[in-house]
Amino acid sequence: MLYPHVRATPNYTLNPYFDRAWPQNLYLNPESPLVQKLHPPEGFNISITPLVTFRRVDLLLASDQLTELYRTTQPYHASQENFDLLGGDQVWEIPPSEYLSLFTAPLPEANYGTLIASTAGHWTTGTFRGLRDETKPFEGIENVLSFFSDAMPVWARLVQQWLTSAEHSAEKNAGGGATTKGGRRRQVMVRAYLPGHDGCHYIFKPWELYEQENNTLSYNWGQIKLFNELFQVRAPLPPAITCIYSNNLFSLSWQTRTSATSTSSR
Template sequence: MSEIQMIIDKQRTTTWSPPRSFKFTRRTSLKLLLTVFITFTVLFILSNDTPSPLHRKSSSQGCPPTSYTNGSWIYNPHNATRMEKKDDALFFSGFEGCASSREYYWHLAADKEDQWDRFPRAHSYEWVGQCGLGPIDPELIVKHLVEDGGWLLVGGMFVSRYSMAFGAQFILDSVTENHFFSLSCLLYPHVIATPKYTEGGSFDRGWPQNLYLNPSSPLLQHKHISFPDGFDITVTPLVTFRRIDLLFSQAELLDIHRSIYPSPPQAQGFKLFSDEPVWTLALASYLDLFTSPLPLGNYATMVVSTAGHWTTTLFSGYHDETKADSGYGIDPGLLSFFNEAMTIWAREVQAVLWNQHRSNLRFGRPAKKKKRRVLVRSYLPGHEDCHAAREPWAEVQPFVWNWYNWGYVDAFNRVFETVLVERTRFPDIHYLPIDRPGRLRPDAHTTGDCLHIMTGAGVLEGWTHYIWHYVTHEIV
């Protein structure tokens, strides 16, 4: 028996009795009660002493999305040097490195020297909401992804034929992919990423990107992680990103549209989609991935985001040049179809989750399997003339030129939120309106456009921090 175990056993078996010279009297009892009262009073005052907002700890009362997003960006500089080389952006972020090799310096917004004057100020702000989450702990997040289940990130970006003037990067990349890349930096060196884009060859943007536990992680060396049965660090992802722009395949959306509108109000020859490029999957395909068992899958949380892809350039059947004031047909036409499609999406997803929950029951009791849930992250529009900005906003500003469908993203978000408000129908699908911190950061975009978000400025990292908090503290 170890020395530590002997001490523990001794503590368990030893009972306390007062010394022979000690006598309980009415007077000593009153003194003891008074001492206890004073001690607890002091501890209560100390525990409720309001800390600095930049060091506020997680509230025992919880931190719902509305409280988290009701805040502001506080200037908290910690880098005094100027940017002189690309890798300085990583240093300013506070990351040791990034596991993903995909468009590395573009994600860090370090690929254009004429925008280096944005650093290090872009990395000098901290989000302070009405409730604090405490400092972000990458090791705790890695432990959560292994023990509680991984994350499947599903989403894409806005695509428009009118955006081609901004270059291929704007057309083909994804805000959700920005989030994945940020995770690969935040969790480094505990994770490795695939594919390796530095090895050359061609890669389709619809292919999955994964984060796996690094066999050389210090967490493994110190044995701080309890692995689920069947977990294999060589094949079980912690995080997977899939480029799925519409949450349905185009064929599925065509079928849905025909079922809702057998005779479209538009003229004969109606065609729902244009030839604009889009990356998407059938719903069943990525739900099969989400629910795949160990060792191939260990997902417990699917995070989805959509809205920016629902434009009348892609959904050309709704495009109407005479309706410039309503998004060229977005309102009410495309918004109405979006409502119908997302209602069907939520119904189908919840049915799969219910089936999963039932399969986890053993003799009427829950088996030792994770309960899966889906989070819908509110979509984030871009900022007009973003590269002229050098600091956050205090309040969300209205659009001047109303580029693309950005002025209607709030409407799409409200539609999705309204669909999910019936908690009894969709108890395992949660809407997270956490876009406001990003709406206040016109200074935090990548170099090539005003939609995608740079890694390290706090917007993407804030998504990770809050999603982790929500699934570990807010969901009972």
């Protein structure tokens, strides 16, 4: 849709061996007819400054942070012999300090205005094998929901503290920190994950009507709405954060000054 104004990396037609850890970027195409009409900020390098970057971050917090948090909140279960909180399906993770550093990095490395995070797409009993209980409905997904409820306030506070600290050190960051080079205040938005079912990719009969009771619900697809609602309820909402919630879709917008007008979008 953006062709020929952007170029995308990596080029999967040239290298089909997709690695989910690869960063995916959109850059301004120097051959775009729009280039002559644009006025990028000083320090913007059309060759290396991304317009958009995607990184796969499955659980928002790193595995060691989650393990330590579980030890704190559930010391009895965590102390059981051979207990392994994760140890299940593979996850792709980046520590929050790494992706927040990238988000607030100055030009020419970056000049991002918004970080978008998703809620609970990989919070499953397959990922959190230590919380799995096959004697309970949906293999004990309620245990994962409970831990998600403990973890998301920790993540929200971490992000808020990072942006507050970035504002205080903005002068040292030479254009990084709480605002972009163009003066836009950086924000973090949380996208509600969407539910699904095992027939949702069956493209050969798009007119088929699927009734939920006739379809299996793998992973945590049947509980996605509960995860989204938990995030809304449990994530701390200081005066600097606003929340919009409608029809299972919501976003949070962090502003590092409580006196600033907060902006959000669905």
